[in-house]
Amino acid sequence: MRELLRALPSLAGPLPAFDPATAPEDPLALFADWFEAAIEAGVREPHAMTLSTVDESGRPSARVLILKDLTEEGFQFAFGSAGRKGKELAHTPWAALTFYWSPLGRQVRVRGRVELADGSRDFLARSESARAVALAGKQSTPLADRAELAAAVESARERVRREPDVVAPDWVIGTVVGEEIEFWQGNDERRHIRVQYRRVAGAWTKEQLWP
Numbered sequence: 001m002r003e004l005l006r007a008l009p010s011l012a013g014p015l016p017a018f019d020p021a022t023a024p025e026d027p028l029a030l031f032a033d034w035f036e037a038a039i040e041a042g043v044r045e046p047h048a049m050t051l052s053t054v055d056e057s058g059r060p061s062a063r064v065l066i067l068k069d070l071t072e073e074g075f076q077f078a079f080g081s082a083g084r085k086g087k088e089l090a091h092t093p094w095a096a097l098t099f100y101w102s103p104l105g106r107q108v109r110v111r112g113r114v115e116l117a118d119g120s121r122d123f124l125a126r127s128e129s130a131r132a133v134a135l136a137g138k139q140s141t142p143l144a145d146r147a148e149l150a151a152a153v154e155s156a157r158e159r160v161r162r163e164p165d166v167v168a169p170d171w172v173i174g175t176v177v178g179e180e181i182e183f184w185q186g187n188d189e190r191r192h193i194r195v196q197y198r199r200v201a202g203a204w205t206k207e208q209l210w211p
């Protein structure tokens, strides 16, 4: 494995230029710019991000989620709150998000408080299958048999057809209210560029960090 790993390139160029002096005052504007660049560069699922949370003893866990919206308030994602991340966020409403757009050598890191809100509107916009799986519930609990899953999802699907307005009771929207957002641009010569924004007394400050 070691040989295999060592033979793989990382941050292979050419990578785009990023002049930190041109970074806007608002990190959300920079995020929107970089996000559009990721789409143009053909990144698959540029809206997939890693959400990291901690449990009661401070032990972290991370998983990939889809970014559902970016508003003035922050980065939004949707999930059933009965599972692990829901329990962890109920205890410690803080999280980190990580995006990595490989063809551009760009990483964005977000850290902030998480606010939870009703997820009905998001739930009703989901596909029938996605609603059925969420309604079948039990996410992150042990599954003994795939037949049990198939039966539960099938019965939930029939319910979705009978009651098109039904919403999984634990479906929520989480918003990471960024208090620290870092933009990382890889550089072919390893002189990577890091611009970190921090929200201080309601206003954004920014500075560069050593790579």
Ligand SMILES: Cc1cc2nc3c(=O)[nH]c(=O)nc-3n(C[C@H](O)[C@H](O)[C@H](O)COP(=O)(O)O)c2cc1C
Residues within 6 Å of the ligand: 045, 048, 061, 062, 063, 064, 065, 066, 067, 077, 078, 079, 080, 083, 084, 085, 086, 139, 140
């Ligand atoms: C590309 C991708 C997108 C995903 N999107 C979501 C999502 O939007 N919401 C969600 O709850 N889980 C999503 N998942 C599943 C999560 O990674 C995770 O398995 C699940 O939410 C259970 O996490 P937990 O046990 O930590 O609560 C996605 C997984 C992948 C690979």
